[in-house]
Amino acid sequence: MPAPMSPASRRSRRRPMAEINxxxxxDVMLVLLVIFMVTAPLLYQGVEIELPRASAEPLPQQDQEAVLVAVDAEGNYYFSVGAAEPEAVDTDTLLTRVAAIVRRQPGTPVLVRGDQNVPYGKVVxxxxxxxxxxVPKVGLSTQMPDNAP
Incomplete structure (x- = not known):
């Protein structure tokens, strides 16, 4: 016959576990981390452009004349090279003309001027x-404020 168990050994064996596993x-956190690392780059959509710095210093003068694309308040596009008079164009003509200039002269600066009342989507x-x-880089053209030094 087995020896009777003492009350102390009975308590230690039936003691509830107080530790959390x-x-x-x-494991769940690591799985979530992997999921977020994979999906985060897929959520980013946008146009790759290099925006001017906040100091808004004028661009250095270059030998090549800049291509200017203007968007008026109604969302119409205008195209000009250098100091030439802007000409109203549709998106296909704009694409064709700019592509031809960039192929001939790859370093040609391209600037976009947008009316302050035009919807942001038209400029984009x-x-x-x-x-x-x-065009590898697009500059945004702005006007100096009246109270600028």
Whole structure:
């Protein structure tokens, strides 16, 4: 016959466990981390452009004349090279002309001027068209404020 168990050994054996097993939580967190690392780059959409710095210093003078694409308040596009008079164009003509200039002279600066009342989407559309034409960098043209030094 087995020896009777003492009350002290009975208590130690039936004692509830007070520790929390965190291993499953760590596994779940690692899975979530991997999911977010994979999906985060897919959520980013946009036009790759290099925006001017906040100091808004004028661009250095170059030998080549800049291509200017203007968007008026109604969303119409205008194209000009250098100091030439802007000419109203549609998106296909804009794409063709800018692509031809960039192929001939790859370092030609391209600037976009947008009316302050034009919807932001129209300016972005112009930038997308310029990117499709092969322009690596697009500058945004602004006017100096009246109270600027």
């Amino acid at each position: 965190v291993v499953p939580y760590i 559309q112009a930038m997308v068209q310029l990117q499709a034409a092969g």
